[in-house]
Amino acid sequence: MNNELENESKLTHVDQSGQASMVDVSAKTPTTRRAVATGFVSMTPATIALIKDNNVAKGDVLATARIAGIQGAKQCPSLIPLCHPLMLSKVAVDFDIDEAQSKVNIRCECKLLGNTGVEMEALTGVSVAALTIFDMCKAADPNMIIGSIKVMTKEGGKSGKWQRDD
Template sequence: MSQSFSHINSHGDAHMVDVSNKPITMREARAESFVLMNTETINMIIEGKHYKGDVFATARIAGIQAAKKTWELIPLCHPLLLSKIEVNIDADLVNQRVRIESICRLNGQTGVEMEAMVASSVAALTIYDMCKAVQKDMVITQVRLLNKTGGKSGDFRANN
């Protein structure tokens, strides 16, 4: 099946898609990322003993701010008036990792998948930045879209 790319015009040049004729619909996207780290590092964060302060609160704010600035970071993304940005962070001691899940929502003419993935990514980078003095070999992994609703392409849900 042949599929055209919406961000390429008839001359083969990259351009921002014109969404002015698209209907306004509710759109939502959820994304996740993980930061793999030692149990000692996770415990330091959970117990509030990190000398830089509340790592999760700082990462949450960073993710929210990043979602708002996605259009400045990713070429051809539209500036969006997001009505909801949520960043949830959970420590998983069994798997020695921190899971970050972001949710972005708006009533608009284009999707919020990139905003959700940027939020999760920047929250993970912030955790790394705040903890790198304690552990340099942390790994940020599995940044992915979990699901999205709304828009012409319909709904999407990742397989586990």
């Protein structure tokens, strides 16, 4: 990967004595920070059809998952220990129904002007959206698989722009 942070060997959330510690970002220069994460939920073609035709008994799956993903990104510091509470300026959750692969692709973009990155918020947005899709469709398809949740790109801060090579 073309990641400048690969060479850093110390863990930033552990102090000198090995105790968990929230990183002090107060000395960092505020910049526009942006991150995009993706993932998917694979399912049967019949479940894809239910979602596409809005025939899932619990309601509109993608609309509900979008709201859940946005809320998940906003709640990241309540869910993940040591994450900073951030004033997000943008959270967008989008879906692509891939009928050929029988899956729903999920993309979450988070953005802000601040002292620390938004990768965890984007990952949490994708994760919560995927869990919501699973929850709403599990009666029709308990064999669904949530997979490949990853950061695709991040921008801002001292390290600049990073993008996944695969």
